[in-house]
Every structure is written in structure tokens, then in C-alpha cells.
Amino acid sequence: MNIRKTVLIACCLSSLSVYAQHIPTLEEVVNGGLVVTKGGSQVNWLSDGSKYSKKEKNPAGGYDIVAYDASGKGKREVLIPASSFVKPGTSDTLSVRSFSFDTSRKQVLVYTNTKRVWRYDTRGDYWVLNMQTKQLRQLGKNFPESSLMFAKFSPDGTRVAYVSGNNIYVENVADGKITQLTHDGSSTIVNGTFDWVYEEEFFCRDGFRWSPDGKYIAYWQSDTEGTGWFDIINNVDSLYPKIIRFPYPKAGTTNSAVKVGYVAASGGKTTWIDLPGDPRQNYIMRMEFIPESNDLFIQQMNRPQNTNKVWIATIGGGVPKNILTETDAAWVETNDQVTWLKHNTYFTWQSERDGWRHLYRVSRDGKDIQPITKGNFDLIEQVGMDLKKGLVYFIASPDNYTQRYLYSANLFGKGDVKRLSPLNEQGQHRYNISPDGKYAVHTFSNAVTPPRIEMVALPSHKTLSVIEENKEALAQYQQLKLRPKEFVKAHSGNLVLDAFMIKPVDFDPAKKYPVIIDVYGEPASSTVQDVWQGGNMWHQFLANQGYIVISIDNRGAAAPRGREWRKCIYGEVGTFASQDQAQGILDLARQYPFIDTSRIGITGWSGGGSQTLNCMFRYPDVFRTGIAIAFVADQRLYDTIYQERYMNTPQANPEGYRKGSPISYVEGLKGNLLLIHGTGDDNVHYQNCEMLVNELVKHGKVFYQLSYPMRSHAINEREGTTYHLRKSMTDYFLKNLPAGGK
Structure with missing residues (x-):
């Protein structure tokens, strides 16, 4: 139920010799292209870890597949020129969506002509290119167009298996013979x-x-x-x-x-x-x-x-x-990063059994379980290993829950950990580590710094080469002279909550300003992150209409604060979140006198839409105007796996479902409410909106509603949609939540 969006923008240059401050317009925020960041950390490491491959545009058309030496020597090699992807007997070139090599690196499997299946384009066409003979051949060419899924080479590269029409097939690469399994x-x-x-x-x-x-x-x-x-x-x-x-x-x-x-x-x-x-x-x-x-x-x-x-x-x-x-008394997580050690006699396993998420070493028979990491912190993600050195690399942030850093631990040590990310780079660090653990594509950013991408050696973290500094993007962002996102603390009872605020460029601390809270609040994500998000231009745009934009991570948010923080909301999704949002914003108002408690608005998408409704209905004297987008109105309407993970079943926890569902509290609505939903939402169904509307009408509550025909959960399909949605939100806030300092 999570949807967090970013938009890119940069500054328009004045014709004068100095740059005049330019406040981005809504059109610029939606259309992007003004703060232009380059590069990306997603590369395909070759199996030995010494090189990585990627697509690069060929000036003559199409894309080359090139390889770079990871050691920093800068050697570039064209593995497959774009001309190799011309369909036999035509002048058409394949549009390469993704590619993968067989173990010998003599053949490459090309994915193209893709179609979306719900979230991702997992259906398309596949071709095999023999890099020695230059022969390019389509797989499953007698199947319907764009109907193959998940094709992958056999270990010896002689066959490819794939799915089509909910059946599995194996095709010989040499002669095209297909066996239906x-x-x-x-x-x-x-x-x-x-x-x-x-x-x-x-x-x-x-x-x-x-x-x-x-x-x-x-x-x-x-x-x-x-x-x-x-x-x-x-x-x-x-x-x-x-x-x-x-x-x-x-x-x-x-x-x-x-x-x-x-x-x-x-x-x-x-x-x-x-x-x-x-x-x-x-x-x-x-x-x-x-x-x-x-x-x-x-x-x-x-x-x-x-x-x-x-x-x-x-x-x-x-x-x-x-x-x-x-x-676990609440819920357990799927282990996605199991790695086998010592000739496959041990495997790694993540667990919260001591109250924090840590990595363990488990023998193949399950009888010997030993911690690899220890301490009062959460392992956020395992990102790589160097089996020769006996090291595991992982992301953690013991001291600042909004940030992310690389650490290492000995796979057969005593649980000690070591930070590797530079101490002077405060923010979030991402790593794409080579299979042998010797190299990593390292990306650093924070809320006001666009991504800096480099190749580093591990475990020293020595920079070998700079892939992209994004200096121009940083200059473009700084020329806007916007007020940076500020990270602050809010309190809900004895709880300390992470929060951020963004102020208008003409902010006057002697005045009182209205607030727009951007909320999520569900266990699937966290909004308070010290990471580059395109400069937070939508939030900056709202702030510069005359609002202070705030976001608060309530208890239960997916922050690295230990098991109790995340799982104390079990069976109570929606109730503690709205309580923390209400108490949190009132505490911030006590800390910061420029917050006008008579003008507090709130908005959120998906789970954040649900929390917006709960806040508006349960705390109507705190929240005066709300915009709820793609929301769950009744938790019984959402899917089994997500909802039951955090709430058990409605049969086992009927009171929890009643308390957590906004539809139970519509009588409490006092303020201004706008409902936004896509009628083609396969995730959070439009049924939620209609049921809530029915209940609001029954209780005589005045509200406004905006439905987008056949838009999905993202509400971004079809021409003009994103601008229309953001313009509608802006107009509603300006009309119902008076902007500006007073």
C-alpha cells in the first residue's frame, strides 16, 4: 500500500548577470527536467566481479552493451554493439529492456517489447544472441507477441526456460525445439x-x-x-x-x-x-x-x-x-538474502529474536545458530559478501534513523561490526557490490545533495573512480535558494518521533503559519528520510504557497528502531498512527510557536490516505482540512497477506479492524475533506471510496470527491493526469486552509 513519489526539477536562469530567485511553478514541478541528475547505481556485474556491464546509447542508434573495468583504470569495452541487435531480415533494432549472459558469456538473453503486468513489465519477447556467430534468434516465436515471462538460461547455456499462458516451456537454443513441461x-x-x-x-x-x-x-x-x-x-x-x-x-x-x-x-x-x-x-x-x-x-x-x-x-x-x-508474537518477515557459506554447510538468516534485526549463521541441519552481528541496532539490509575475507557487508544506522551507512562484520566472528561509509558524508549510502565483494558502486546523497556515484574498493572504501558527481544538478538546486528540509523531533507521550519540516522561502518566525502534514503511517514504509528525493519539489511548491510542510514517522513505521517500535502496532494498525500524528503535531506547535494550530491540514496516499481519514475523523479539533488519496476505508476490503500480517483476520480481531478502519468514525468529521481515487485501482479498490461516500452521505457529512477514470493506484496514467491531480490538491488547500503567515 505504499506509494512515495519523487519529481525532478531545476532552476530557470535569469537573463541578468546574477541569478534571481526562482520559485518553481506547478508546471515545472510536474514536468520536471530542471534539476537534472545523471547516472545510476544499477549495473550488471560480470560473474568474476572484475567488470560490470550496462547499456549505453549508440550515436548511430540503439544501445551498445559495454563493460567497464571495476578497478578504476577506466577501461571501456564494447561487448555487444547495437548493430548486433538488428532483427534478421529487417532494419529494425531490438529495444533492449534488459539482458543477461549465460555462464560462458558467449550468449546473451535479451528482453524486449515488454508489457506491464500489474506493477511491472514482466511479459515480453526474448531473443538469444550468440556473441561468437553473431546469430540473433527469437525464442518462442510462434507464441503470441509479448507473452513470454522470466526466461533464463539453463546452467550449461544450452536451453532457455520460460512461462507463457501460465505454462512452463524449455527451448533448445541450438535448434529451437520446445518442450512443454x-x-x-x-x-x-x-x-x-x-x-x-x-x-x-x-x-x-x-x-x-x-x-x-x-x-x-x-x-x-x-x-x-x-x-x-x-x-x-x-x-x-x-x-x-x-x-x-x-x-x-x-x-x-x-x-x-x-x-x-x-x-x-x-x-x-x-x-x-x-x-x-x-x-x-x-x-x-x-x-x-x-x-x-x-x-x-x-x-x-x-x-x-x-x-x-x-x-x-x-x-x-x-x-x-x-x-x-x-x-514471533506479532509477525515474522520473509528472508530474502539467504547466502550459503563454507561449502554450503552454513547459511545466513535474519531474525529479530533478540529484539533487534540481526544476521545469524545457521548450520545446514539448523542445529547450530550463532549471531554474526550484535548490538542495539537494526541490520537494515544485507548488501554483499567477500567470502575469501570472510566478511558480510550490510546497511545500518544505529544513531540516526533517517540515514543509512555501510558496515561490515566477520561471518565467523563474535558479532562485532565496523562502519565503512565515510564519517563526513551524513545522509544515505547505497551499494551495488560485486559478486566477489571487492568492489562496489557507491551512491551517496542526502536531502539537499544529489547523488554522487563512484566506484570504491572494499573493505577500505577507497575511491577508485568517480562515475557521476552531479555537480551541475547541485548547482541548479542551490540556485533555487529554497529552504532546506529540516529534521526535527516530535513527541507523542513518552515516544520521540522523527519528523521533518520545510518552510516557505519568505518565512518569518514572528508570524504563524498553516501546516500541511504529508503522512504515510503504515508498517510498509517510512517518510522521514535524509535522502535525495529530487529536491522534494512538490513539498517545496506547497511550502511556497505559504505553508509549513511536515511529515512525522509514527510508531510502527518501517524505521530501524528495533522490533518493539515496529511491532507494537500489531492488531492496532490505524489507531496508534493517528494518535501519534495528532500528538506529534501538537508537540511541534509547542516547540515552534510559528505553527498555527487553527490551520492544520493533512494529506496522504494509499496507507497515508487511510491515516488522513483516521486523523480527520478521530481528531477533528486538530486536523481542519484533509485530502485522502487511494485510501483503504475499511480494512476488510484489503488483501489477505498485507492486512492479516499486521491485524490477523477480521474473524479473529473484529474489534481491531473496526477501530483501525476510518469508515467506523465518519460521524467525527468536522473539517474540509477531499477524496481522490482512481476507478481502475487494482490494489486499493475504488470500492473503498464508494463505501466511504455512502457512509458520509448517510451521516449528512459534506465532502468533495474527485475520481479518475481507469487510473491505477498510482493515478498517473493518461494525458494530463498528474498535473490535474496536483493542481486540484493545491486549489483545495488554498481554498480551505488559508495560506501565509499571520
Whole structure:
């Protein structure tokens, strides 16, 4: 339910010899292109870690695939010129969306002509280029256009497996012979990929795995029969409405039945892995082959998501073995960064078992569990390893929850950690680390500093080469002379909350100003981040209409503040958040007399829209004007995996669902309220808006509503949408929340 957006902008230059201050207009904020940042940290490391590859535009047209030496010597090599991607018998060049090499680096798999499936463009066409013969050949050319998904080479590079029409296929690279591995794929049986809720909440999309020896393919199958189907009505693209139908399990209702199995890559019968438990009351979130083996490492979570069982199942080996069980009184997380150590006799595992998220070393049989990191801090993300040096690299920020830094620890040490990010670079650091852990593409930024990208050696963090400094972008931003985002502390009872504020450029501390709070407040994300976000131009624009823009991270937000901070909201999503927002802004008003408590507005998107409604309805004497966007009005209307993770089921926690749902409190509305929703929202359904409107009308509450036909959760499709939405928000605030200092 998270949606956080950034927009890029830069300053218009005056014709005078000095730069006059330029306050960005809404058109500039929406259209961007004035503060132009360059470069990116996303590169494809080659398997040995000495080079990385990326796409670069060829002056003659198309894109070359080039490789750079990581050691800082600056050597550039064109691995594949754009001319190699010309379709046979034509003058058309493939538009390369992404690419991957086989293990020999003699073949490259090219993904092109892509189509979006819900969030991401996971369906398209695939071509194989033989880099020695220069032969370019399309895979599955007799399948419908843009219908292949998740194609990947076999370990020896002789075959490619892919999904089409909910079935799995294997194609020989040499002769194009296709073997169909599954035959029951349909509108309700999904092989090798996932249904809507697994994709959205477990980030599951690619649903099959090659065995290390290339003899088998293991895969997920989802049976959506019995799951409730949701209908979206498209009234704008044809004379008569069209119905979009898809299975969507709402909280407390029937899930898909999901199981995993394996089949010979040459074809044959699938063997299903006999995991205990009702497949509709358990989730199989992760499955990978243990390196150099035919053992599958499977994570299975129960429906309440408070128990994660790890199973090892061997191809042809009978009953799987449960080697590890992770439990929590609230919820547990999926482990996405399992790494195998010491000839695959140990693996890494993240856990909050001591109250903080730390990394552990677990023996293959699960009997020996030892901490790799220790201390009163959260490991935020494991980002790489140097197995020769015995080091793991990870992100943490023990002293400032809005920032991010690189640390290292010994994989077989005593839990001691060492900070590697430079002490003089305060903000957030990201790393794309080479497979051998020797090099990293390092990106540093903060709220007022555009990304600086460089290649560094690890663990010394010595700069080897500068990839992009973005000096011009920094100059463009500084020429705007905007007031920087300020990080402050707010209090809710005994809790200390992180917050930020942005003031108008003509701010006068002797005056009182209205406030617009930008809220999220759900457990999935955090808004108070000291990182470059395009200069926060939408917030700056609002501030310069005469508002102070503030955001507060309430308890339960995804901040690295320990288990208790994050999970104290279990069963109470929506209640503590709105309480902290109300108490937090009143505390800031006590600290900063320039805040006018008679003019407090609030807005949020998705979960932030829900919190906006809760604040407006439950604390009407604090919040005077609200704009709620793409909101959940009744938590029973959202999906099983997300909502039940934090709230259990409506059957088990009816009072929690009632208390956390804004629709329960519409009688409290006193102020000005604007509802915004896309009618084509497959995530948070427009049904939420209609049900809330029905309740508001029943109670005689005056409000305003803006619906965007066939826009999704992002409300950014179709011409003019983003500008119209932002202009509508601006106008509503200016009309109902008087701007400017008084």
C-alpha cells in the first residue's frame, strides 16, 4: 500500500548577470527536467566481479552493451554493439529492456517489447544472441507477441526456460525445439508465476528455478479456484463497459491453494513436494536450490504470518525436513538474502529474536545458530559478501534513523561490526557490490545533495573512480535558494518521533503559519528520510504557497528502531498512527510557536490516505482540512497477506479492524475533506471510496470527491493526469486552509 513519489526539477536562469530567485511553478514541478541528475547505481556485474556491464546509447542508434573495468583504470569495452541487435531480415533494432549472459558469456538473453503486468513489465519477447556467430534468434516465436515471462538460461547455456499462458516451456537454443513441461495452465491454474496477492505482497513474480545440474525445474503452482474475483469496470475505452476480472483474496476470505513441485527439464510428470498444512492456510514465499545440490530450500509461512518454517526437500528424496522455525508474537518477515557459506554447510538468516534485526549463521541441519552481528541496532539490509575475507557487508544506522551507512562484520566472528561509509558524508549510502565483494558502486546523497556515484574498493572504501558527481544538478538546486528540509523531533507521550519540516522561502518566525502534514503511517514504509528525493519539489511548491510542510514517522513505521517500535502496532494498525500524528503535531506547535494550530491540514496516499481519514475523523479539533488519496476505508476490503500480517483476520480481531478502519468514525468529521481515487485501482479498490461516500452521505457529512477514470493506484496514467491531480490538491488547500503567515 505504499506509494512515495519523487519529481525532478531545476532552476530557470535569469537573463541578468546574477541569478534571481526562482520559485518553481506547478508546471515545472510536474514536468520536471530542471534539476537534472545523471547516472545510476544499477549495473550488471560480470560473474568474476572484475567488470560490470550496462547499456549505453549508440550515436548511430540503439544501445551498445559495454563493460567497464571495476578497478578504476577506466577501461571501456564494447561487448555487444547495437548493430548486433538488428532483427534478421529487417532494419529494425531490438529495444533492449534488459539482458543477461549465460555462464560462458558467449550468449546473451535479451528482453524486449515488454508489457506491464500489474506493477511491472514482466511479459515480453526474448531473443538469444550468440556473441561468437553473431546469430540473433527469437525464442518462442510462434507464441503470441509479448507473452513470454522470466526466461533464463539453463546452467550449461544450452536451453532457455520460460512461462507463457501460465505454462512452463524449455527451448533448445541450438535448434529451437520446445518442450512443454506443464499442461494444466489456465485462467485459474497458474504455473511458474503467481496470482495478484503473491506478486503485490511477497514480491513473487518469477515462479520457477533451474536445478544446478540443469536436469530439473522446480516451480510454484497456484490454484485460484475458490478465491473471490474482483471486477473493475472500464467505462472510458469503448462504447459499452468492459470488465477486468482477477482473483483478489480480501482479508479473512479464501486464498489460492499454492504448492511447489519439480519436473524433469526433458519433460514428464511433476512430483509435488509434500509440505504439511492446508495449502490455502499457508504461504510458500521462497524456494531456491541450495548451490551445488538437488536440495530445495523452502520457506513456508502460516496464514497468521507469525511462523516461518524452513524445509529442505531433496529431488527424489521423499519427505522434506524442517530444519528451522522462526516465530514471533506479532509477525515474522520473509528472508530474502539467504547466502550459503563454507561449502554450503552454513547459511545466513535474519531474525529479530533478540529484539533487534540481526544476521545469524545457521548450520545446514539448523542445529547450530550463532549471531554474526550484535548490538542495539537494526541490520537494515544485507548488501554483499567477500567470502575469501570472510566478511558480510550490510546497511545500518544505529544513531540516526533517517540515514543509512555501510558496515561490515566477520561471518565467523563474535558479532562485532565496523562502519565503512565515510564519517563526513551524513545522509544515505547505497551499494551495488560485486559478486566477489571487492568492489562496489557507491551512491551517496542526502536531502539537499544529489547523488554522487563512484566506484570504491572494499573493505577500505577507497575511491577508485568517480562515475557521476552531479555537480551541475547541485548547482541548479542551490540556485533555487529554497529552504532546506529540516529534521526535527516530535513527541507523542513518552515516544520521540522523527519528523521533518520545510518552510516557505519568505518565512518569518514572528508570524504563524498553516501546516500541511504529508503522512504515510503504515508498517510498509517510512517518510522521514535524509535522502535525495529530487529536491522534494512538490513539498517545496506547497511550502511556497505559504505553508509549513511536515511529515512525522509514527510508531510502527518501517524505521530501524528495533522490533518493539515496529511491532507494537500489531492488531492496532490505524489507531496508534493517528494518535501519534495528532500528538506529534501538537508537540511541534509547542516547540515552534510559528505553527498555527487553527490551520492544520493533512494529506496522504494509499496507507497515508487511510491515516488522513483516521486523523480527520478521530481528531477533528486538530486536523481542519484533509485530502485522502487511494485510501483503504475499511480494512476488510484489503488483501489477505498485507492486512492479516499486521491485524490477523477480521474473524479473529473484529474489534481491531473496526477501530483501525476510518469508515467506523465518519460521524467525527468536522473539517474540509477531499477524496481522490482512481476507478481502475487494482490494489486499493475504488470500492473503498464508494463505501466511504455512502457512509458520509448517510451521516449528512459534506465532502468533495474527485475520481479518475481507469487510473491505477498510482493515478498517473493518461494525458494530463498528474498535473490535474496536483493542481486540484493545491486549489483545495488554498481554498480551505488559508495560506501565509499571520
